[in-house]
Amino acid sequence: MEHKPDGSYYAVIFTSKRTGGDQGYGHMADRMEELAGKQPGFIGIESARDAAGVGITVSYWESLEPIGNWKNNEAHRVAQDKGKQFWYDNYTVRICKVEKEYSFGLE
Secondary structure (H helix, E strand, O other): OOOOOOOOEEEEEEEEEEOOOOOOHHHHHHHHHHHHOOOOOEEEEEEEEOOOOEEEEEEEEOOHHHHHHHHOOHHHHHHHHHHHHHHEEEEEEEEEEEOOOOOOOOO
Protein backbone atom coordinates (compact mmCIF):
# COMPACT_ATOMS: atom_id res chain seq x y z
CA MET A 1 0.00 0.00 0.00
CA GLU A 2 1.10 3.53 -0.62
CA HIS A 3 0.43 4.68 2.94
CA LYS A 4 -1.25 3.33 6.03
CA PRO A 5 -4.24 5.29 7.27
CA ASP A 6 -4.89 5.80 10.95
CA GLY A 7 -7.61 3.47 12.21
CA SER A 8 -9.69 1.15 10.09
CA TYR A 9 -10.10 1.18 6.32
CA TYR A 10 -11.69 -0.98 3.61
CA ALA A 11 -10.34 -3.62 1.25
CA VAL A 12 -12.01 -4.56 -2.04
CA ILE A 13 -10.90 -8.10 -2.89
CA PHE A 14 -11.34 -8.98 -6.56
CA THR A 15 -10.68 -12.66 -7.33
CA SER A 16 -10.89 -13.73 -10.96
CA LYS A 17 -10.19 -16.36 -13.58
CA ARG A 18 -8.93 -14.84 -16.84
CA THR A 19 -9.80 -15.95 -20.34
CA GLY A 20 -6.95 -16.80 -22.72
CA GLY A 21 -4.97 -14.09 -24.49
CA ASP A 22 -4.49 -10.45 -23.60
CA GLN A 23 -7.15 -8.81 -25.82
CA GLY A 24 -6.15 -5.36 -24.50
CA TYR A 25 -6.37 -6.43 -20.86
CA GLY A 26 -2.84 -5.37 -19.85
CA HIS A 27 -3.28 -1.84 -21.16
CA MET A 28 -6.69 -1.45 -19.51
CA ALA A 29 -5.45 -2.86 -16.18
CA ASP A 30 -2.60 -0.34 -16.14
CA ARG A 31 -5.00 2.46 -17.04
CA MET A 32 -7.47 1.47 -14.30
CA GLU A 33 -4.73 1.29 -11.66
CA GLU A 34 -3.52 4.75 -12.66
CA LEU A 35 -7.05 6.16 -12.62
CA ALA A 36 -7.94 4.52 -9.29
CA GLY A 37 -4.83 6.09 -7.79
CA LYS A 38 -6.27 9.53 -8.57
CA GLN A 39 -9.59 8.87 -6.84
CA PRO A 40 -10.31 10.53 -3.49
CA GLY A 41 -10.15 7.95 -0.71
CA PHE A 42 -7.86 5.54 -2.57
CA ILE A 43 -5.03 4.16 -0.43
CA GLY A 44 -3.27 1.53 -2.55
CA ILE A 45 -3.43 -1.73 -4.49
CA GLU A 46 -1.78 -5.16 -4.50
CA SER A 47 -2.20 -7.81 -7.19
CA ALA A 48 -1.04 -11.32 -8.12
CA ARG A 49 -1.92 -13.81 -10.87
CA ASP A 50 -0.78 -17.40 -11.35
CA ALA A 51 0.09 -19.22 -14.58
CA ALA A 52 -3.42 -20.70 -14.79
CA GLY A 53 -4.96 -17.21 -14.94
CA VAL A 54 -6.32 -17.10 -11.38
CA GLY A 55 -5.75 -13.69 -9.85
CA ILE A 56 -6.37 -11.66 -6.74
CA THR A 57 -6.33 -7.88 -6.69
CA VAL A 58 -6.91 -6.03 -3.44
CA SER A 59 -7.53 -2.30 -3.47
CA TYR A 60 -7.62 -0.29 -0.25
CA TRP A 61 -9.95 2.62 0.46
CA GLU A 62 -10.58 5.04 3.31
CA SER A 63 -14.35 4.37 3.44
CA LEU A 64 -17.29 2.83 1.60
CA GLU A 65 -18.22 6.06 -0.22
CA PRO A 66 -15.11 6.20 -2.45
CA ILE A 67 -15.54 2.48 -3.21
CA GLY A 68 -19.03 3.22 -4.54
CA ASN A 69 -17.75 6.20 -6.47
CA TRP A 70 -15.04 4.05 -8.08
CA LYS A 71 -17.51 1.29 -8.95
CA ASN A 72 -19.63 3.87 -10.78
CA ASN A 73 -16.75 5.77 -12.41
CA GLU A 74 -17.51 6.00 -16.15
CA ALA A 75 -14.13 4.72 -17.38
CA HIS A 76 -14.18 1.94 -14.78
CA ARG A 77 -17.68 0.90 -15.91
CA VAL A 78 -16.37 0.54 -19.48
CA ALA A 79 -13.57 -1.70 -18.16
CA GLN A 80 -16.11 -3.73 -16.14
CA ASP A 81 -18.22 -4.32 -19.25
CA LYS A 82 -15.18 -5.37 -21.29
CA GLY A 83 -14.15 -7.68 -18.47
CA LYS A 84 -17.49 -9.48 -18.63
CA GLN A 85 -17.33 -9.69 -22.44
CA PHE A 86 -13.68 -10.56 -23.04
CA TRP A 87 -11.32 -10.91 -20.08
CA TYR A 88 -12.88 -13.01 -17.32
CA ASP A 89 -14.38 -16.47 -17.16
CA ASN A 90 -15.63 -15.50 -13.69
CA TYR A 91 -14.93 -13.16 -10.81
CA THR A 92 -16.01 -12.37 -7.27
CA VAL A 93 -15.83 -9.03 -5.44
CA ARG A 94 -15.69 -8.88 -1.65
CA ILE A 95 -15.68 -5.66 0.38
CA CYS A 96 -14.22 -5.96 3.86
CA LYS A 97 -13.50 -3.61 6.71
CA VAL A 98 -9.92 -3.90 7.94
CA GLU A 99 -9.87 -3.36 11.69
CA LYS A 100 -6.22 -4.09 12.32
CA GLU A 101 -3.04 -4.84 10.42
CA TYR A 102 0.48 -5.90 11.28
CA SER A 103 3.53 -6.84 9.25
CA PHE A 104 6.86 -8.59 9.43
CA GLY A 105 10.03 -7.62 7.61
CA LEU A 106 8.77 -4.36 6.13
CA GLU A 107 10.60 -1.09 6.67
